[in-house]
Amino acid sequence: MFAARPIRSIIVLVCLLTISNCTTLVADINFNVAWGPQPANNATNVHYKDGNSITLSWQPGDLAKQHDVYFGTSFTDVNSATTASAEYKGSRYDANSDPRNWTIADFNFKMNTDYYWRIDETNDSNVLAQGLVWKFTTHDGRAYNPMPVNGATALSEPLQLSWTSGDWATYHRVFFGTSATTVTVASTSSSDGRYRGTVSTPCYPLSRLAELGPTPPGGSWTLQAGHTYYWRIDEVNGTTVVGGKGNVWSFTPATYVNIDDFEDYNSTNDVNVNWPDYYPVTGCSTQIAHSGRALVRDATGKYLRYTYNNSGYNPAFTLPYTEAKRPYSGGTTFTGGGVISPALTALRIDYRGSATNPANPPEGYNPLADNMYVAIEDTAGNVAVYLNPDVNAQLVTNWTSWYSSLTDINALGDPLPVNLEAISGFALGFGIRCNNYDFDGRGETDPNGVVMFDNIRLYAPTCVQCPTADLDGDCDVDINDLDIFVNYWLEGDVNWCWPEVTQPKAPILWYKFNGSDPNNLVCDYGTGDANNYTGTINAYIAQNWSIGGGRDGNNCLYLPSGAGCYVNVPVVSLGFMGDANHNTAGGGGISFSVWINADLSGPMLTDWNGLFSVWNSTVTMETLEVHCPGPFPPTDPTGPRVDFIKRSPLATASATLPESDFFGRWNHFAFTKSADEMIIYCNGVAVGDVNTTDDADVYGPLFDRNVGAFRIGTRGLNWGMWAGYIDDFQVYDYCLSAEEVAYLTSDGGYCRIIPMTSIAQKANLKGSVVPGEEIVNFQDFAVLGQQWRTEILWP
Numbered sequence: 001m002f003a004a005r006p007i008r009s010i011i012v013l014v015c016l017l018t019i020s021n022c023t024t025l026v027a028d029i030n031f032n033v034a035w036g037p038q039p040a041n042n043a044t045n046v047h048y049k050d051g052n053s054i055t056l057s058w059q060p061g062d063l064a065k066q067h068d069v070y071f072g073t074s075f076t077d078v079n080s081a082t083t084a085s086a087e088y089k090g091s092r093y094d095a096n097s098d099p100r101n102w103t104i105a106d107f108n109f110k111m112n113t114d115y116y117w118r119i120d121e122t123n124d125s126n127v128l129a130q131g132l133v134w135k136f137t138t139h140d141g142r143a144y145n146p147m148p149v150n151g152a153t154a155l156s157e158p159l160q161l162s163w164t165s166g167d168w169a170t171y172h173r174v175f176f177g178t179s180a181t182t183v184t185v186a187s188t189s190s191s192d193g194r195y196r197g198t199v200s201t202p203c204y205p206l207s208r209l210a211e212l213g214p215t216p217p218g219g220s221w222t223l224q225a226g227h228t229y230y231w232r233i234d235e236v237n238g239t240t241v242v243g244g245k246g247n248v249w250s251f252t253p254a255t256y257v258n259i260d261d262f263e264d265y266n267s268t269n270d271v272n273v274n275w276p277d278y279y280p281v282t283g284c285s286t287q288i289a290h291s292g293r294a295l296v297r298d299a300t301g302k303y304l305r306y307t308y309n310n311s312g313y314n315p316a317f318t319l320p321y322t323e324a325k326r327p328y329s330g331g332t333t334f335t336g337g338g339v340i341s342p343a344l345t346a347l348r349i350d351y352r353g354s355a356t357n358p359a360n361p362p363e364g365y366n367p368l369a370d371n372m373y374v375a376i377e378d379t380a381g382n383v384a385v386y387l388n389p390d391v392n393a394q395l396v397t398n399w400t401s402w403y404s405s406l407t408d409i410n411a412l413g414d415p416l417p418v419n420l421e422a423i424s425g426f427a428l429g430f431g432i433r434c435n436n437y438d439f440d441g442r443g444e445t446d447p448n449g450v451v452m453f454d455n456i457r458l459y460a461p462t463c464v465q466c467p468t469a470d471l472d473g474d475c476d477v478d479i480n481d482l483d484i485f486v487n488y489w490l491e492g493d494v495n496w497c498w499p500e501v502t503q504p505k506a507p508i509l510w511y512k513f514n515g516s517d518p519n520n521l522v523c524d525y526g527t528g529d530a531n532n533y534t535g536t537i538n539a540y541i542a543q544n545w546s547i548g549g550g551r552d553g554n555n556c557l558y559l560p561s562g563a564g565c566y567v568n569v570p571v572v573s574l575g576f577m578g579d580a581n582h583n584t585a586g587g588g589g590i591s592f593s594v595w596i597n598a599d600l601s602g603p604m605l606t607d608w609n610g611l612f613s614v615w616n617s618t619v620t621m622e623t624l625e626v627h628c629p630g631p632f633p634p635t636d637p638t639g640p641r642v643d644f645i646k647r648s649p650l651a652t653a654s655a656t657l658p659e660s661d662f663f664g665r666w667n668h669f670a671f672t673k674s675a676d677e678m679i680i681y682c683n684g685v686a687v688g689d690v691n692t693t694d695d696a697d698v699y700g701p702l703f704d705r706n707v708g709a710f711r712i713g714t715r716g717l718n719w720g721m722w723a724g725y726i727d728d729f730q731v732y733d734y735c736l737s738a739e740e741v742a743y744l745t746s747d748g749g750y751c752r753i754i755p756m757t758s759i760a761q762k763a764n765l766k767g768s769v770v771p772g773e774e775i776v777n778f779q780d781f782a783v784l785g786q787q788w789r790t791e792i793l794w795p
Contacts, residue, residue, distance in 0.1 A: 032061030032128040034100075034119035039136040045144065046136045047167050048109045054138075056117055057101035060094070061129055064121035067092045069102045070131075071117045078116040079133045091122075111243055112140035141166045141243030143202070143233040150249040160205040161231055164480070168242045169235035171198050175246075176209065176231045183230040184248050198236070201762060228252045238641065257334055259426055259456040260326060262302045268294045271304060275428075277324045282425075283383050284434035291324040291428075296452070303350075303454035308394075308430040310370055320369065321431025327424065331379040334420040334458050347374065347386070347404045349428075350455040353394040357449035369435075370394065372451070374404070375427040378418040385433055394430070394451050406458075420458075428453060468765055469787040477787040485776075485784055488763035492775030497751040498684060502739035507593070509533060509573055509731040511712070513550070513557040521557075521567055533573040535712070538566055549725065551595045551666035552747075556727035559713045566713035566721060574707040576733055577614065582702045589735035590702060591672040593744050596628070597665060597725040609722050610715025611669075612729075616648075617706035623647045624702070625715055626671055628722070642688065644671045644680050651697040653678040655688025665755055666727075668745040673702060674735035683754055684745035686738065 036059035039046045048054045060067065072078045072087040081087035092102055100119075109115075115138065119131040145164040165172065174196040177183045186194035196209060230250045235242040265271050271293045292307030308322035351372070372388040386404045393402070406420070430449070469477045471484040512524040523533030550556035559565040582588040596611065613625035627643040644653040670681040678698055680688040692698050712729055713722040736744075746752040756764065756774050763776045765783035 032063050032121050034058045034061055034064070034067065034121055034129070034131045037117075037119075037134045039134075041132075041134040041136075043136040045139050047139045052107070052109060053103050053105035054107075054109065054115075055101055055103045056119075058119050060100055061121035063123055063128055065094045065124070066122040067094075067100050067102075068120040068122060068127075069117070070120070071104050071107075071115070073113070073115060075116050075133055075135070078118050081118070109138055111138055113138050139167055141168055141235060142246050143169070143172065143235055144247075146231075146233075146247075146249045148251040150247075150251075152251045160203060162203045163233055165202050166235035166242055168237045170238070171200055171236045172202060172204075173198050173234040173236055173241075174204050174231070175234070176229065178227065178229060180230045180248055180250065183232050184245070186232070202233075226252065257458040259334070259458065260304075261455050261457075262295065262304050262453075265295050265302060271295045275304070275324045275326050279325060279327070281323065281434065282377050282381055291322045293324060301454075303452050306428065306451050306453055308449050308451070310431045321429060321433060321435050323375070323427050323429035323433065325375070325377075325425045325427035328426075331422040331424050334423050346459040347406055348455065348457045348459065349374065349402045349404075349453060350399055351393065351396070351402060352399045352452040353396045354450055355395055355397055357394045357451070369432060370430055370449075371432070372402075373429050373431075373433060375425075375429060375433060376406070376418050376423060377425040377427070378420075379422045379424045380419065382418045384418045394449050399452075399454075401455075426456075469784040469790075471762060477784065477790050482784065485763050485781070488760045488776045490776060491760045491763075492756050492777075493773060494754040495751055496683065496685075496754055498739070498742040498746065499750075500739050501743040501746060501748070501750055502737060503743050503748065504732060504736055504740040505734065507730040508576055508733045509569070509729075511535065511557075511567075511729040512554070513727055513729070514554045523573065533570055535567045535569050538568055550727045551597070552727070554727075556595075556725050557713075558725050559722055566711050569710040569712065571708065571710070574614075574710050577703045577707045584701060588702055589672075589674045589733075591670060591732040591734065591736040592626070593668070593670045593728070593730040593732070593736070593741075595666055595668050595727040596722075597667070597727075598628075598723065610711075610713070610720045611722055612710075612712045613715055614703065614707060615709035615711070616703075617708045619708040621647065622715070623707070627715060627720075628669075642669070642680055642682070644673075644678055644688070646673065646678060646698065646702065648703070649697040649700055651678065651690060651695045653680055653688050653690040655680045655682070657682055657687060665757060666725075670736060670741045670744065672735045672741070675699065677735075681738075681741045681745070684742045684752065 038057045039054075046054060056069070056071070058067075068083065068091050069089045070078050070081045070085070070087045071089050072081070077085070078087050089102065089104065092100055094100075104117075114135055116133050116135050118133045121128045121131065143163040143166050147162040161174070161176075163172075173188065175183050175186045175190075175194050176196050177186070177192075177194040182192070182194055188195050196204070228250050229252070230248055232248045233246045235246065260274075262271070265274070275293050277291045277293070291309075294305040294307075296303050296305045306324065310320050310322055371391050372393045374386045375383055376386075377383045384406070386406070388402055388404075390396070390402075393400075430451075469481055469485075471481040510524050511521060513521070514524070515522060521535035521537065523535065549558070557567070576582070577590070582590065592612065594611065609628060611626040611628045613622045615621065616623050622645075624647060625643075625645050627641075627645070641654060641656045645651070668681075668683055670679075672679045672681070676698060677689060677691040679686055690698055713726065714720060730744075742750075756776075760776060763780060764774055765780040
């Protein structure tokens with residue numbers, strides 16, 4: 001499809017006082033100027049994440065055969081540039097394509113920065129028309145497109161927050177509270193509950209608010225109707241908040257319309273007056289529908305006890321369905337009136353049945369013959385009937401909320417929609433409404449059943465979950481999700497093999513973390529008396545075991561959210577670190593092997609989090625430590641940095657890893673130190689090293705003669721904590737070879753399946769397949785196609 005061509009000439013009719021003095025002037029318009037820029041002139045929020053590039057496109061002038069591209073950060077420089085200027089990026093020769101385009105790559109784009117460009121149209125080296133200078137501004141890196149939209153009012157429950165991720169975000173920190181000011185200044189160390197943790201996808205169900213205490217001062221996490229709440233999303237890459245603090249958005253939950261919660265009734269007689277069961281049934285040829293009603297009080301309040309009878313064989317009742325209706329004399333409104341915006345369309349009814357209700361259907365049973373339903377009637381006589389999708393709802397023994405959308409096409413009632421601003425009656429019933437002939441319900445031989453009802457309310461609808469293919473979290477599967485999907489195309493499991501592996505010698509320490517008691521960290525292998533090496537937990541909050549969640553299916557240690565949890569290894573186990581092999585010139589050899597899985601739900605790796613550290617005899621300084629990630633910014637901003645530091649003297653082996661090698665799955669790390677080299681291995685591949693050629697400080701004593709502390713899961717004494725899972729922590733009294741590291745990461749084999757990352761997993765819409773064969777492909781694309789333009793709204 002071609003863009004519509006703009007008007008390229010202007011004819012002006014200039015008239016004096018009389019018609020005879022009119023003159024026609026034709027403006028001199030150059031038909032050869034390039035037009036239709038993309039990004040559009042003055043466009044904002046332009047993205048450049050993929051390949052650090054931006055593609056410029058335009059519509060050509062009429063006679064142009066060549067297009068000279070100029071690009072830069074200064075309007076003046078771009079406007080005055082020639083082919084000899086730095087702003088000149090090259091020429092695109094006409095290939096009969098429309099529109100023309102040019103990709104600006106490797107330009108070192110910056111966030112929230114203005115850029116200028118110009119296209120000169122030429123023909124046989126002759127400039128036909130110097131182009132206009134166009135401008136765009138790059139994306140600022142923050143989250144955007146909040147759902148609910150900023151300032152939204154009357155939102156229903158349940159509710160979730162969602163947003164579009166900033167370009168460089170790998171994680172999202174969630175801040176939530178009742179004050180715009182406090183949410184604006186909140187940090188991850190806020191102690192009043194404003195910081196609600198970190199998520200890996202741009203969705204945050206508000207049911208999670210109660211997961212991390214404390215509650216707001218003097219309040220609770222139960223949202224109050226009509227109260228305004230504020231939230232903020234900080235986009236994080238590694239340890240950096242990209243683009244600074246996020247914008248503060250707000251929403252206000254609905255003041256729902258209460259049809260009936262039965263709290264205002266004082267007796268069963270009150271219920272019978274307000275919910276009669278003998279009345280003309282609109283749209284039916286009969287007049288009588290029957291139910292028994294009673295008011296019940298318990299510790300939770302009041303509710304309706306509803307007895308139905310759908311047996312036409314009972315001589316007292318002639319209809320095979322049951323109904324009771326609350327009438328509204330003169331009509332009432334279920335929406336509008338300035339109270340609810342947008343219009344109410346979501347109905348909630350709480351109910352509880354009984355296992356003793358009729359459950360055994362007779363021969364020829366019609367499953368709709370006992371179906372729970374709601375009928376809504378307006379003053380014009382229109383009736384809408386909504387069926388509970390659970391035909392066995394009357395058998396449910398726990399309180400259950402039935403949500404129904406009043407905007408559904410009503411196939412069971414009048415084809416005209418009911419007017420929710422002029423309601424004359426609201427009915428609860430069982431069976432097939434207006435049924436005069438079908439007695440094939442379950443109540444045919446045992447006619448009576450009892451169901452409790454409470455909290456009949458109307459809300460405005462909202463997004464309740466992220467659909468499977470809703471990759472950007474806006475509750476709609478659309479072109480934006482397709483764009484994200486493409487980024488993961490053909491990403492999958494990797495079957496990595498090594499040409500040679502060698503079984504290492506026995507470790508000096510081995511914590512398998514396979515127990516079930518987090519206060520009994522047994523050393524499963526150690527020199528001397530292994531019982532002396534049992535570790536202890538230092539915890540400011542409760543730590544945990546992940547039962548069956550280890551990388552080998554056994555248990556593992558879980559240090560939740562990095563909040564002050566780490567393992568103290570007894571000093572007696574560290575005697576080997578102070579011997580002559582380790583504290584003399586040359587530094588000796590030592591190796592650490594560990595399986596880790598970063599925690600994606602807590603405050604993820606916010607401050608040089610330490611995987612483990614060794615301290616000197618006075619416990620005043622680390623002599624060795626490992627950061628995951630290390631100091632930011634790393635040399636490669638696409639992933640976290642891992643640092644293996646020898647403190648005495650200082651030497652650092654660093655590696656910047658892509659997130660696919662670190663986040664959201666089990667990874668094997670090994671850290672080795674020989675007399676002249678320190679190496680970091682990730683999944684059997686050397687990803688960082690430093691030797692005496694690079695840094696003379698690699699040589700020299702590795703430890704003080706007396707080691708004072710060895711801690712797993714922290715950088716410092718009580719800060720820089722690891723957040724996530726740890727399994728099979730091993731220490732070797734020598735430097736492992738690459739072949740020995742390969743043995744450990746492959747569990748003695750020559751190959752290891754490295755699964756796709758959790759970040760790519762969201763595009764793996766078809767779900768799990770054979771391990772090692774998962775890949776984002778056309779099967780996933782088909783799933784996305786099935787959900788195309790599908791909104792998942794509550795209810």
